[in-house]
Amino acid sequence: MNTAYFTTGDELIQIVAPDGARAEPSEFSESVADITTDKLCDLYEDLVVVRRIDAEATALQRQGELGLWAPLLGQEAAQVGSARALRSDDFVFGSYREHGVAYCRGVDPTQMLRFWRGSTQSGWDPYRYNMTTPAIIVGSQALHATGYGLGMKFDGVEGAVITYFGDGATSQGDISEAFGFAASFEAPVVFFCQNNQWAISEPVALQTHTSIAERGRGFGVPALRVDGNDVLAVLAATRTALMRAREGSGPTLIEAVTYRMGPHTTSDDPTRYRPAGLDDEWRAKDPIDRIERLLEREGVMDETLRGRVAERADDTAADLRRGCLGTVEPAPMSLFDNVYADPHPLIDEEREAYAAYRAGFEGVQS
Numbered sequence: 125m126n127t128a129y130f131t132t133g134d135e136l137i138q139i140v141a142p143d144g145a146r147a148e149p150s151e152f153s154e155s156v157a158d159i160t161t162d163k164l165c166d167l168y169e170d171l172v173v174v175r176r177i178d179a180e181a182t183a184l185q186r187q188g189e190l191g192l193w194a195p196l197l198g199q200e201a202a203q204v205g206s207a208r209a210l211r212s213d214d215f216v217f218g219s220y221r222e223h224g225v226a227y228c229r230g231v232d233p234t235q236m237l238r239f240w241r242g243s244t245q246s247g248w249d250p251y252r253y254n255m256t257t258p259a260i261i262v263g264s265q266a267l268h269a270t271g272y273g274l275g276m277k278f279d280g281v282e283g284a285v286i287t288y289f290g291d292g293a294t295s296q297g298d299i300s301e302a303f304g305f306a307a308s309f310e311a312p313v314v315f316f317c318q319n320n321q322w323a324i325s326e327p328v329a330l331q332t333h334t335s336i337a338e339r340g341r342g343f344g345v346p347a348l349r350v351d352g353n354d355v356l357a358v359l360a361a362t363r364t365a366l367m368r369a370r371e372g373s374g375p376t377l378i379e380a381v382t383y384r385m386g387p388h389t390t391s392d393d394p395t396r397y398r399p400a401g402l403d404d405e406w407r408a409k410d411p412i413d414r415i416e417r418l419l420e421r422e423g424v425m426d427e428t429l430r431g432r433v434a435e436r437a438d439d440t441a442a443d444l445r446r447g448c449l450g451t452v453e454p455a456p457m458s459l460f461d462n463v464y465a466d467p468h469p470l471i472d473e474e475r476e477a478y479a480a481y482r483a484g485f486e487g488v489q490s
Contacts, residue, residue, distance in 0.1 A: 134335045134349050136381060139356040142409045144417025155360035161424050167355050168415045169433045170204045174224040175412060176437035177233050180444050181223070181240070185390045189448055190240045194221045198353075198385035201411030202318050203288075204228060205358025206380070209366060210286065216255035217269035217287040219262070221318070225288065229253045233440060234447025243451050245462065263289055263296035266315060270302045273311035273375075284369035286314040286362075292323020294339055295331050303343035303377070310374035314365040315340065317377065318352060320384035325397040340377030352382030353411040383409070456482065 139153050140146060147153070159167070178196050185193040196203065203224030210216070210229075218225055223236055231248050239247035239258055247257040259265040269287035276283055293299055294317060306313045317336050321328050332339060337347035346368075350361040358380055365376035383406035387394050419425035460475040 134337060137348060137350040137357045137361055138354050139360060140354050140414055140418050142414055144414060144421050152357065152360040155363050156356050159356065161422060164419065165424065165429060167204060167208065168419060169436060170228060171200045171355065171412045171415060172433045173437045173440050174200050174204060174227055176441050177223060177227060177444060180441040181237060182390060184445065184448055190237060191242050193240055193390045195386040196221050196223055198383045198406065199318055199320055200224055201355040202352040202358055202380040202382045205355040206286065206316055206362040209359050209362035212254065214254065214284050214286060215272055217265040217285065218256060218258065219265060219289050220258040220260055222288050226255060229255045231255065233444045237444065237448045238451060241448065241451060243453050263293040263298035265289065266299050266302035269313050270306045270311050273306065273313040274309055277311060282370060284312045284314060284366045286316055288316045288318065290323065291317060291319040291328045291331055291336055292326065294336055303340055303345050306375040307344035310372065312369035313375040314362065314369055315345065315375060315377040317379050319379050319381050322384055322398065324388045324392065336379040337377060345375050345377045347377040347379065349379045349381060352380030353409045353414060355411060355415060
């Protein structure tokens with residue numbers, strides 16, 4: 125594989141411009157030459173459905189049905205494009221914002237919400253979907269992915285690992301350690317940074333005076349910078365990085381340059397630190413508008429397609445709401461059920477102590 129374009133340079137990989145026009149053919153556009161009109165429509169549907177899931181979950185949090193939610197508005201192309209590049213046997217280590225990736229991996233959206241509702245300790249079975257549940261500790265998942273990738277390499281297992289994190293996470297020691305280990309041992313890991321420009325309330329320019337991609341290169345990790353609002357470019361870049369991992373060429377860092385249109389989480393107010401003009405600038409680069417304009421240019425966007433996709437999005441949102449409101453909350457004593465795979469005397473002791481406490485508390489209440 126020609127890897128010359130991995131070594132230097134920070135020009136963004138772009139296949140579709142914000143106005144929907146295709147860029148001049150390149151090595152990366154060849155990587156998505158198999159994306160037919162039908163597949164392009166499927167990607168468009170993914171983007172719309174993922175945004176609808178996010179909007180419904182945000183509404184549920186505002187109505188008191190979720191404790192918290194981490195919106196992904198504006199980052200749909202980065203998540204859908206990368207997720208659709210994965211094979212079923214690849215393993216995903218996400219952060220707390222990869223709802224679009226989870227959707228593409230087949231996770232029931234209702235399962236995504238249970239974590240944020242506090243009705244489960246995890247959310248879904250990671251081995252069923254080959255994707256971990258949300259990681260709240262910033263950057264920790266990159267170390268987990270590197271360890272998993274090293275295990276695959278030592279066991280002689282073919283495949284790849286991808287881990288997601290934001291621009292702010294690259295200032296965490298965990299990310300540096302993951303880069304160092306992965307580069308030294310040529311672990312089959314794709315580090316996918318969604319550079320959404322803001323680490324909570326701090327702009328990326330305060331995090332680093334170089335690109336995020338350059339940070340990876342400093343550890344010996346080849347890097348790509350891609351227009352994170354261009355779903356085809358993200359798909360192409362991720363396919364390239366995954367191919368390197370599978371062929372034994374080691375890790376790759378992808379910096380997907382995108383923008384968080386909403387708050388960091390629903391407990392945040394971005395208007396306190398972010399100028400409205402910046403939102404307007406990025407709104408013109410919206411990933412869904414971009415793919416709609418491409419489909420219009422190619423003569424396939426019509427009311428039938430719009431209606432079908434909108435209906436799918438609405439049905440998904442309705443199912444999500446029903447599933448959330450119909451969730452059976454766990455019994456208090458179930459807290460001890462899945463701490464260890466096998467019985468453990470310490471857990472037995474703590475279970476008995478908690479049962480006694482509850483019995484005494486209920487006696488006082490009565």
